Every structure is written in C-alpha cells, then in structure tokens.
Amino acid sequence: MRTRFDEQLDRLHQELILMGALCEQAIARSARALHKGDLALARSVPELSAQIAQKEREIEGMCLKLLLQQQPVATDLRTISSALKMITDMNRIGDNSADIAEIIVRTNLAGVDEAGQVHDMAQAVIRMVTDSVDAFVRSDVPLARQVIRDDDVVDACFNNVKKSLLLRLRSAEPDVDYALDLLMVVKYLERIGDHAVNVANWVLYAITGVREKVS
C-alpha cells in the first residue's frame, strides 16, 4: 500500500537532512573563520549559501509534486506543508551565515577578544539547527521543544556579548567600528537561532496538528 508515496516522503526527509547539514556547515565555517581569523574559510561560505538556496528550490519542487500527485491529508498534509515552510527558514540560515562571513572578510574581524563567547554561541546555534531537522525526521516532540528552550541560551549569549561591547563603547577610546561589526555578527547568530525555533514550531505542527501560540 502507498509504497511509492512512502518512498517519496523518505526522499523528502533525506533532502531535508542534507539541507540541514549544509546549514550547519555554513554556520560552523563562519564561526571558525571568526575564531581562527581564517579569511579563506570565510570566503567559502557564500558558495555554501548558494547550495542551500539551490536545495530549497529542489525541496520546494518535491513538495509541490507531492501535493499535486498525492493530495495528502492529515499527517501527510501537515508534514509536506511544514517542510515547505521550514525550508524558507533554513534558506535564511544560509543567508545569515553568508552575511557573517561577509563581515569577517570586509572588516578583518578575526581572532577577536569576544571570540570565545561567539564560538559558544555558534555551537549552541548549530546544535539547534541539527536538532530541529532531526526532530522533523524522527517526529520527536520533546526534541523540538528542547530547540525552542535552547533559544534562551542563545539569547543570553547575545546579551552577554552586547553588554561587553557596551562596556567597550563606554571606554575612553572606544573602537566603534569593531563593536558595531561584532554586534552584527552576534545579531545574525541570534537570528539563526530564531529561524531554528521557527523550524521547530513547524515540526511540532507537523506532529501534533497544533500551531504554537504567537508569542
């Protein structure tokens, strides 16, 4: 029964995992480039972002084909429409990673004092992205909820870096450019966390059929 449909859904899962892996790579490279001052690595991120955009198109095509061919209902309908929404957020994650890389290349913002904090923040964000896609593939409600909670950690990281930058700006000879550039970097990371939360919310909808309340 419906063997073919199940195969197509499996393929959709595989493609989402691949897209998720590309997103993780893009964030990791940007974060590492910042940490190690590796400009060549930073320059490789836009290409990854383009691959992510390409993946979005492919998955979008798969979803539309499934909607057309299978007229999915119930869980199937929610799974496919959630996938369609998730990939938009995942594409933004690629864009935001490329934005970070661009700042690093443009400003020579490397090996900075806040590197440790930024590194931790990036790790937390990567984890959220991985978990949100895993939660979708495994229909794992607790994991999706964990992703939503983990965003508080990322927000806390953001606030810490912001505070430390504020202190710098209030000093006698503030490096304003540096503070603004780094603030942008952590803001992008914080945005990536929000996108992962959106993905997790779509995962919850796919599994439970209930949309989380607008916060």
Place this chain on the structure above:
Amino acid sequence: MPESILSAKHLDLWYGENHALKDVSLDIPANRITALIGPSGCGKSTFLRTLNRMNDLIPNVKITGSLTYRGEEIYAPGQDVTALRKNIGMVFQKPNPFPMSIYDNVAYGPRTHGIRSRIKLDRIVEESLRGAAIWDEVKDRLKKPALGLSGGQQQRLCIARALAVKPDVLLMDESTSALDPISTSKIEELALELKQNYTIVIVTHNMQQAVRISDCTAFFLLGELIEFGNTEKMFSQPAEERTEAYITGRFG
C-alpha cells in the same frame, strides 16, 4: 520521451451519424502509463477501444485515418485481431472473471493459444498471479471459484488473466472505479510496477488517479484531443484554457 508504441494520425471515428473522434493524432510512449481523461462522452473510451479493435462489433462504425501498433496498421485488411488482442490486452471497469476456478481463469488465454502442458500452464498461472500481486492471497485456493473473491481481488485476477497471454500493452478502462480505496491503491501500485515491462493506457474519471500514476495525459473533449503531454506539466501548467477549466472542476 521513449519510442511510441501506438500511434494515431488524423484518426476519425463515427458511430453512424455521431462523429465520436475528430482528427485525433497521438503517440503513446512505450513503458509508460498514459492516462486518457475528459468528461463523459468525450471520446476517451472510444479511443481506448479502437486500440485493440473492441469497437468492431458495434454496427455502423466508420474509422478513417491511421492507427498503428509497432508500425503496423491496426485496421489493415487481414489484420489478425486475435493476435492483436493477445498483444494489446484489456481490463474492464467491472471485474469480470469467468465463472470457473481461479486457476482456469488465468489458464484460459494460454489454453486458447494452444498451450496444453500442465507444467507450462502451472508456471504461467503462478507468474501471472504474482505479476498481478495476488498470488499470496490465492495460492492455496487456486481450484476455488473466482467469483468467491472480493471485488479488488477479482480485478487483480482479471489483470493476471490479461498478463497470462504475455501482452505488450495493457488497456485499463476505468479499472478501479468499482473498487474501494485500498483495492484501488493496490491496483495503482501494481500499474506502476507493471510499466517496467508493459505499456499501459488507462481511461479514468478520477483525475487524482491520473496525476498519481500516469506519465502522460491526454485530455479529450467532444471527440477532440485538446491537449496531450507530460502529466505533471499538464496538471500544474496546462497549455489550454479548456484543460484548465476541466481539471479544476469548472466544467465537465
């Protein structure tokens, strides 16, 4: 697109005064599922039946134009119709097993074509029933009456019967419209399996079915072929307004 196996060129058909097919030109690709859709009376079933000359018995039928199977004119004088129907088999809307055992239903065709060896027949029966995805359900009651099977099983038995004579093309005339969704889904999965070895042409009123299983779709209206092409394309961006109106349910 693979080579075409059945090809109509400027085909016209009249039932007496009724002009049922108008200048239809259509190439049916081998090893694909082609769906014929359109409202009742549009000519899709008529077209399907011309492919293995099921219209021969209807009085006052007149056919002009060209219709070929592997390059040979189907309506050529002297065409061996029995051989043609062996190559181009048909499964009808309602399951119509013969009132005999499951085994004899499947063996009927091969026997008609002169196969007498029990060993050969046993092998053909098993292969055909396996090919129609019903072997496991009937292997222990091959001698039981076919009419004791459920509707969905009967229809798969009819497919097995059609496969038993080793056809090349399988015509399915609304073959799932009398079945429940589970049986329908089994037949659809079966059709998708079978297209590796056979060319399948289906007539269906169920557009979702056309989208789910066919590679190409032909839309007929009032005896004319309005549009023919890739199914996914036709159901996402039809070229003709009338196709759009029909598949979106605005008429028909």
